[in-house]
Amino acid sequence: MQQIEQIVASLRDEGFRITPQRIAIVNYLLKTEDHPSAELIHKVIRKRYPMVSLSTVYKTLDLLKEKKLVNEMDVEGEARFDAHTDEHINIVCMNCGKIDDIDEDSLKEIQVKAARKSKYLILKSSFELSGYCSNCKSKFQG
Amino acid sequence: MQQIEQIVASLRDEGFRITPQRIAIVNYLLKTEDHPSAELIHKVIRKRYPMVSLSTVYKTLDLLKEKKLVNEMDVEGEARFDAHTDEHINIVCMNCGKIDDIDEDSLKEIQVKAARKSKYLILKSSFELSGYCSNCKSKFQG
DNA sequence: CACTTAATTAGGAACCATTCCTAATAATAT
DNA sequence: ATATTATTAGGAATGGTTCCTAATTAAGTG
Incomplete structure (x- = not known):
């Protein structure tokens, strides 16, 4: 299991900007035992950061997938995400x-x-x- | 690999009607080496049976999945079908x-x-x- | 710190595979 | 041949995901 600090550092090193949205999403994925959908992630993140949009959640998940920091799986036509890689x-x-x-x-x-x-x-x-x-x-x- | 006759007989035994649409779809799935999408199946079947609708293809695939005669897999958000079960x-x-x-x-x-x-x-x-x-x-x- | 600039975001529209709906059709039993 | 009822065609609706654009903001620079 990776730590949030490592992930943030590696993203920053590669030139990506560290935004509160990204930190919140990564944090949630690292902590949860669930395999949440994009929509659930959005719902959870919104409790603390009500301005975060669903499209940002999707974009962040794309980034994390590309960096191999999360896995994507499909359950009945819906994507689910997992930081256990x-x-x-x-x-x-x-x-x-x-x-x-x-x-x-x-x-x-x-x-x-x-x-x-x-x-x-x-x-x-x-x-x-x-x-x-x-x-x-x-x-x-x- | 199952034969078309066995499949037809087992469907008939269970009270399902044997329609040209169902025969055509099963036949195609048994013969192809591909793992076609519903849309591709529809396209192929239509060459011979131009009246077949996409919704019939989906319904037939549901039936075949339920009877464990085809497997469904997901490739980039699209379902693909395979008679190799x-x-x-x-x-x-x-x-x-x-x-x-x-x-x-x-x-x-x-x-x-x-x-x-x-x-x-x-x-x-x-x-x-x-x-x-x-x-x-x-x-x-x- | 103020300023610049380019990546990122919010919000909503568009997309598209799939499901749902209904009247018409046709497979099967009698 | 007729009746019954499953199945179909066609299109509308659905819903997760992607796309689009103006506004915002992270981070580098002087």
Whole structure:
């Protein structure tokens, strides 16, 4: 997990401006256990900074994605964001929408194997499972 | 790989009507090596059946997804469909858009491990890599 | 500190894949 | 052949995301 200071410093080093909007968004992403959508990020940030626009949230997320400081995943046509950028599995509850992270060492190996077999230069990976979480699954098993 | 006759029979058994639109869409998905979008499917089907509507394509795809006869994946906010429903890795070229399938036995194991760790009941999985294919990667390596 | 300038932002319009709606059509059972 | 009811065509509506532009402001300079 990166620290806010490191991220700010590296952005500044690359010539990006450090704005309160950017700091607020990065801070929220670093602290939350959720995998929030752009809209949720916007809603949360607005409580403290009511002037922040949704388009700024999207722009900031684009920047952070490009710098590999956040991952983007897709849940039912909506993008969700995660500052946990190590390779891991995202597991989504199809009932309550919760998303858990699962660390799994073998993902790296699989990626290497896939690169070899396919001859692709691999730049991004996404491992996603979905189903019902322990709380919800009882409702669907009688 | 399923045969069209099996699919038609199983749909009929479950009380679904067999329409030319459904046959055409299933046939195309079974034959193509591509991972077409709904719009591409629509375009292709229309060459032979000009009356088929895009909403019918979407509805048929929903049905096929529900029956686990096709998989859906997401590429840059657009759904792509694949009649290859065994567990496999999809690898997407970020330059030319090509998608290759890679078989990888260990995916099953990973899924079992993830289910155990997370206590989720897992119903769907998606393993996606992206980067540049062998044709395109030279352009991005100087 | 005041000034400059160019990146960033707010706000809203535009976009576009997908879903929704409804009257017309056609697959199937009788 | 007829009746029933699932399915379809076509287009409108939806909603997440992107785009556009004038206003703002971070950061460099003297």
